[in-house]
Amino acid sequence: MENQQPPNSANNAVGQPPGGGATFQPLYEQIKALITRSLVVGEWGPGELIPSEFELARRFGVSQGTVRKAIDALAAEFIVVRRQGKGTFVATHTAPTHQYRFLRIxxxxxxxxxxxxxxxxxxxxxxxxxxxxxxxxxxxxxxxxxxxxxxxxxxxxxxxxxxxxxxxxxxxxxxxxxxxxxxxxxxxxxxxxxxxxxxxxxxxxxxxxxxxxxxxxxxxxxxxxxxxxxxxxxxxxxxxxxxxxxxxxxxxxxxxxxxxxx
Amino acid sequence: MENQQPPNSANNAVGQPPGGGATFQPLYEQIKALITRSLVVGEWGPGELIPSEFELARRFGVSQGTVRKAIDALAAEFIVVRRQGKGTFVATHTAPTHQYRFLRIxxxxxxxxxxxxxxxxxxxxxxxxxxxxxxxxxxxxxxxxxxxxxxxxxxxxxxxxxxxxxxxxxxxxxxxxxxxxxxxxxxxxxxxxxxxxxxxxxxxxxxxxxxxxxxxxxxxxxxxxxxxxxxxxxxxxxxxxxxxxxxxxxxxxxxxxxxxxx
DNA sequence: GAGTGGTCTAGACCACACC
DNA sequence: GTGTGGTCTAGACCACTCT
Known part of the structure; x- marks a missing residue:
């Protein structure tokens, strides 16, 4: 394979690699923040499909595993929903099962x-x-x-x-x-x-x-x-x-x- | 390195590797169940240190990453507590911060x-x-x-x-x-x-x-x-x-x- | 320095959905 | 079959704690 990059190389779309900054923030947290930002500005609306893990990895210049960890965190907060074989979707309240997600009665x-x-x-x-x-x-x-x-x-x-x-x-x-x-x-x-x-x-x-x-x-x-x-x-x-x-x-x-x- | 084992080799302390059984259960779930079992029988009591990830990986014949995922799940349920540099401990209600963990008033x-x-x-x-x-x-x-x-x-x-x-x-x-x-x-x-x-x-x-x-x-x-x-x-x-x-x-x-x- | 958890990468393969 | 998420491995290095 040509153009192979060493781990944590400088061509990184995100900020400091681990250890580089004064206040350490894991890469996947930064990726999570970037994805959240795209959600805030509406790049993908509720219910829509977001790009695949590999695509996001390419975009942000990190490995798929790191994107995965970021999405894991978002999925744990029900901000996105993963569906095996289909992709990852922006969570929504419109689905019947989630319409009254906050109702505890x-x-x-x-x-x-x-x-x-x-x-x-x-x-x-x-x-x-x-x-x-x-x-x-x-x-x-x-x-x-x-x-x-x-x-x-x-x-x-x-x-x-x-x-x-x-x-x-x-x-x-x-x-x-x-x-x-x-x-x-x-x-x-x-x-x-x-x-x-x-x-x-x-x-x-x-x-x-x-x-x-x-x-x-x-x-x-x-x-x-x-x-x-x-x-x-x-x-x-x-x-x-x-x-x-x-x-x-x-x-x-x-x-x-x-x-x-x- | 000698005695190198191929991934998912047969010398596996746990059950079927993925895809091997009729009802698929991820390896890390099986590891999680094994660790839970040790907690139930009291191998490690509340507040005690459990073996390191590498040690558990050796014991169960899986990679450290798999043990890590199992412990991640247990930590998410507050069944164990991770402390960087020190180890992983069985969670307890005796610590002042956790004494009234269920009290919401x-x-x-x-x-x-x-x-x-x-x-x-x-x-x-x-x-x-x-x-x-x-x-x-x-x-x-x-x-x-x-x-x-x-x-x-x-x-x-x-x-x-x-x-x-x-x-x-x-x-x-x-x-x-x-x-x-x-x-x-x-x-x-x-x-x-x-x-x-x-x-x-x-x-x-x-x-x-x-x-x-x-x-x-x-x-x-x-x-x-x-x-x-x-x-x-x-x-x-x-x-x-x-x-x-x-x-x-x-x-x-x-x-x-x-x-x-x- | 040694040991532990924490992060990141790379690659292989499995499970699932859609064509 | 192709593409997606899901699992598993192996290895490198970082951050933290204790000695």
Whole structure:
């Protein structure tokens, strides 16, 4: 073979080889960052096929094994999905199995894998509002910046169980309307992905037990003061950018919030 | 080098090389199972150093890279912990940072990493009981099998926040006593590890919002009916063996249950 | 310096999907 | 068959820890 390059040779598309810099960062981390960057700028959209490992290896001037490690890391975070024999795809919320990936509420008897009949969504309202200190902090916005507030009800087996209020910056999601939401017929995240190209990659939740307020009591059909789960969520897109803040009030009668601790 | 072996040669301590069997299982999965087996039988106890990657590779007749992949998987499940330059250790709950690894309750303002001041434990009671249908199902016991029921209070910043009732099979944990529990001065899991060699590797929780019953109200110092988190947990040891079932009733006033969704 | 985990490469072959 | 991801090996060198 001609033009054989020694390992870690200088014709490297990425930064310092290991040991070369003051702050050591493995090559595969750099490759991962480069691939993430391509995802951020939209070189490959949700659901699309990304180049093969060998092709990326050629592009970045590293070995296939190194690209592999980078993609392994991305796959572990569900940012991409590998499919043997087919290729590696940008992950998406539109697939039925992943539409409610972040939803941890299940019927008590239900097997965690099968029988997860998805909820039905009823949109209650869409309002323009100004970010208060709380939502500004959680979404990294300026105070009084324009936001959308979406109210909706999640109905499981014909029982309204969750009343959600969802906050999004208007700047990131222009021309939102009740019609579009209703027409989307699926999860919010699936809609944001197809309509705006924004994909949520992870979320943080913090949960409290509260008594139902008047609004929630009305929507959920229970007396004021009924114990509910209050689930606060901040959802992040690529690069840990906070995009959505929501608070769900959830009736846990016959249903529970499931969590795996590892 | 003499005695060089071709790749995938027959002198293989483990089963079929890839492609050899009807149901394909990667070599590193088999190695992982072998290492897990050694953990189950106690060849290396919690906190102990396991043999180096090269040594295990020699023992199992595979390459170091394959052992590495097996250990990677175990490390991802926090079953072992790698420490560069030192070796790989069996994970433990005794280290201060890991003592309350499964505890997801944090003060509201608290940084998730720092400032996680640990709770103080007050043991309330230890009773002998018979497994009812619920605990028998969750712990894979026979009905009426003898169990321990431990009651305790977790105190955060001088405020009692969690009232736990913990169920363990007596067969697995003989000669338990209030004195030993009180003397252990730490988390239950840390105690079970040092006293019985049983290590919890993962847990499943299911959470509801409930009103405080009389017992919980008394211990937590709140009115009956106060909204509380009811956190059910089944904890598993090596090989997905269910070992502990508990129900915690938790006051979420200034504190929340945190969860990362990925 | 010796030993351990961590990274990177190169090449072989297997499993799977699509043509 | 061709191309993709998946597994396995072998060897080199780096980073870290302890002696």
């Amino acid at each position: 299940r019927a008590d008897g239900a097997d965690l894998d099968s029988a997860k009949h998805h909820p039905r969504t009823i949109f209650v309202g869409l309002q323009k509002a100004k970010a208060d200190s709380s939502s500004a902090a959680k979404l990294a916005l300026r105070l009084n910046q324009s936001v959308w507030v979406i109210s909706r009800l999640l109905v499981f087996d014909d029982r309204p169980l969750i009343f959600d209020e969802i906050v999004l910056a208007q700047s990131g999601f222009p021309n939102l309307s009740m019609e579009k939401l209703v027409a989307s017929r699926g999860s919010i995240y699936s809609f944001l992905e197809t309509a705006y190209g924004t994909r949520m990659v992870r979320a943080e939740e913090s949960i409290k037990a509260v008594g139902a307020n008047k609004l929630a009591a009305k929507h959920l059909g229970v007396p004021v003061g009924t114990p509910l789960l209050s689930v606060d969520r901040v959802a992040y897109s690529y690069g840990d950018k906070p995009v959505e803040w929501r608070r769900g009030l959830c009736l846990t009668d016959g249903y529970s919030y499931y969590n795996d601790l590892a | 944090r003060a509201d303002g608290a940084d998730l990493d720092s400032a996680k001041h640990h709770p103080r434990t007050i043991f309330v009671g230890l009773q002998k009981a018979k497994a009812d249908s619920s605990s028998a199902a969750k712990l894979a016991l026979r009905l009426n099998q003898s169990v321990w029921v431990i009651s305790r209070l977790l105190v955060f910043d001088d405020r009692p926040l969690i009232f736990d009732e913990i169920v363990l099979a007596q067969s697995g944990f003989p000669n338990l006593s209030m004195e030993k529990l009180v003397a252990s001065r730490g988390s239950i899991y840390s105690f079970l590890e040092t006293a019985y060699g049983t290590r919890m590797v993962r847990a499943e929780e299911s959470i509801k919002a409930v009103g405080a019953n009389k017992l919980a109200a008394k211990h937590l110092g709140v009115p009956v009916g106060t909204p509380l988190l009811s956190v059910d947990r089944v904890a598993y040891s090596y090989g997905d063996k269910p070992v502990e079932w508990r129900r915690g009733l938790c006051l979420t006033d200034g504190y929340s249950y945190y969860n990362d969704l990925a």
